């Protein structure tokens with residue numbers, strides 16, 4: 077695997093705090109990359125305003141305007157290709173991506189998820205962990221495949237679950253770990269010294 081092109085496309089649906097963490101890491105020279113575009117499937121996503129405020133190109137693509145997932149994903153991929161994006165970073169993008177999209181960006185789509193995958197995939201992962209009664213949970217950055225929150229794992233961080241936690245306090249403890257490991261994982265992936273062996277992301281020792 078040679079080093080990837082360092083142009084990022086960030087896909088969001090909402091708040092955009094992980095987008096902000098990526099922007100901050102780039103501004104602080106902790107991440108050698110450029111955000112070429114931020115795309116949201118929701119016009120009201122606060123992350124769009126964060127990106128616009130720093131002059132980053134933004135696009136709103138309404139999935140409801142498309143008859144099927146594939147036609148939406150084709151448009152999404154073409155907006156990213158147009159800007160020569162090399163790595164796609166999902167940051168709270170609330171849609172599954174079809175093979176149409178994933179084949180357009182092979183091994184080049186990352187996601188951040190607020191649990192220690194493979195535990196608690198899907199929505200409300202922090203609440204799922206809290207309800208299950210686990211004593212440790214965390215955050216995961218992984219490559220995206222066609223299954224939900226299931227691709228090869230690039231980075232994880234653990235967070236304790238305290239006896240007086242609520243799903244909200246637990247989520248608030250996990251979020252800074254997402255913000256810490258996502259830019260680090262993006263930097264590692266962009267450096268290109270890794271391969272995927274089965275499910276394992278392997279870096280040379």
Ligand code: GRF
Nearest residue numbers: 091092093094168188189190
């Ligand atoms: C984060 O918890 C992320 O792990 C999950 O969705 C949330 C997005 O938050 N996939 P934000 O929009 O980055 O603030």
